[in-house]
Amino acid sequence: MWWRLALPCPAELEESLLWKLSDLGLHRHALQHAPEQRDQVTLLLWLPQPEWSSTDRSQLILTLAALAKPFGMAFPEGRWDEVADEDWSLSWKQHWQPDPVGARFLILPAWLEAPPEHRERLVIRMDPGSAFGTGSHPTTRLCLEALEARPPVGELVADLGCGSGVLGLASLGLGAEAVVSADTDSLAVRATTDNRALNEWEAARLRVVLGSLDELLQLLEGRQVDLLLCNILAPVIEALAPGFERLVSSKGRALLSGLLVDQAPRLKRVLSDLGWRVIREAEQGRWGLLEVSRSSTSSIS
Numbered sequence: 120m121w122w123r124l125a126l127p128c129p130a131e132l133e134e135s136l137l138w139k140l141s142d143l144g145l146h147r148h149a150l151q152h153a154p155e156q157r158d159q160v161t162l163l164l165w166l167p168q169p170e171w172s173s174t175d176r177s178q179l180i181l182t183l184a185a186l187a188k189p190f191g192m193a194f195p196e197g198r199w200d201e202v203a204d205e206d207w208s209l210s211w212k213q214h215w216q217p218d219p220v221g222a223r224f225l226i227l228p229a230w231l232e233a234p235p236e237h238r239e240r241l242v243i244r245m246d247p248g249s250a251f252g253t254g255s256h257p258t259t260r261l262c263l264e265a266l267e268a269r270p271p272v273g274e275l276v277a278d279l280g281c282g283s284g285v286l287g288l289a290s291l292g293l294g295a296e297a298v299v300s301a302d303t304d305s306l307a308v309r310a311t312t313d314n315r316a317l318n319e320w321e322a323a324r325l326r327v328v329l330g331s332l333d334e335l336l337q338l339l340e341g342r343q344v345d346l347l348l349c350n351i352l353a354p355v356i357e358a359l360a361p362g363f364e365r366l367v368s369s370k371g372r373a374l375l376s377g378l379l380v381d382q383a384p385r386l387k388r389v390l391s392d393l394g395w396r397v398i399r400e401a402e403q404g405r406w407g408l409l410e411v412s413r414s415s416t417s418s419i420s
Contacts, residue, residue: 120168122176126183126197128162130405133256134352134377135186136162143182150256168201221264224289229317241292243285244317246310257403258376262286262350265374265401265408271295274345277335277366279359280377284311286348287325288318299344300327301335332362343368353378357389364394369413372398376408383407 128136128150140148147165166176176199184194215228217237225240227233233242263286272294278287281300290298302308311327328334347367349356356375367373373395378386380402387397390411399410 121202122166122168122171123200123202124162124164124166124176124197125200126162126164127195128160129192129195130160130257131190131192131379132186133160133162134258136183138352139183139186140164143179162197165202220260221267223267224263224292226285241289243288243292244314245283245285246313246317257406258350258378258408259285261401261403261406261408262348262374262376263289265399265410266290266293266348271346275299275342276346276348277301277339277344278348279332279335279366280307280349280351280355281311281327282307282350284314284325284327286350287311287327288314288320290346290348291320291324295346297323298325299335299338300325301330301332301338302327303329303331305329332359332366336365339366343371345371347371347373349373350376353382353386357386360389360393360395364413367413372410372412374408374410376406378407378409379405380407381405383409 126136133150137148137150145164145166149163151161151163171179180194180197187194215231217228217231217234218226219237219240220226223241225233225237225242227242227244229244229246233240266286266289270293271290274290274295276287276290276295276298278284278290278298278300281287281302284300287298287300300311302311308327308329311325315322315325315327326338328338343365344367347363349359356377363373375386383400386409390397390409395411395413397409398412399408401408401410
């Protein structure tokens with residue numbers, strides 16, 4: 120038997136909750152989006168019943184509730200249900216549907232076929248074995264749409280904090296020369312590797328390593344990339360930003376997402392002090408994206 124938590128998930132807390140659950144080693148979770156209403160999201164979490172007493176579950180809620188304090192908001196009230204013993208990964212499947220993103224992409228669950236109306240789209244097959252950026256979160260969609268707006272044809276791309284590998288796979292589909300990826304979570308490295316195989320890309324075209332910026336630099340062996348993708352939390356981007364100039368060529372650019380719109384002004388100041396200029400901004404709801412450049416490229420509207 121299992122406990123299943125259904126927790127309303129405000130956009131402000133989505134990234135933090137997923138990060139915290141993974142940090143706690145709780146990887147049996149998924150996000151359920153209401154049809155046609157992507158601002159209505161429910162976090163689903165499965166826990167083995169024999170291992171989680173009422174006290175343990177209450178403590179978990181207190182731990183998660185602390186994530187709401189920086190936003191000055193009340194933590195949503197969830198519901199625990201007792202569910203029959205089942206393969207938790209299979210139970211995710213009912214929450215996954217083909218997901219068109221932008222004008223060209225289709226995020227497709229591995230076990231489904233592309234619907235006829237979407238077969239002309241660029242298909243990215245994803246496996247739900249680990250909940251790392253399936254394309255449904257606004258920050259991921261912002262990155263995918265930015266890639267679509269300026270495809271990295273023939274470019275060398277780095278994906279820092281690669282999660283599921285969806286952004287690297289999208290880059291290859293749009294004509295990138297190759298992608299180098301890194302994540303500090305071994306489960307993300309495995310998810311990227313698995314999704315690379317699902318999409319039938321050679322390992323040489325999408326390389327992935329456990330680690331962060333320094334490990335990416337080792338993987339590049341002295342080369343610099345044309346495009347950096349960094350869809351992680353704003354404080355982490357800020358901490359990593361001083362090292363970006365070692366990674367990105369003098370004429371390169373970066374797509375930075377994972378930030379709340381109200382975090383953008385501070386991050387722009389930090390980047391400006393480091394010699395980067397914003398050439399494009401985009402937002403979905405309360406989430407934002409910055410496209411920045413080291414060159415004198417004119418602004419993109």
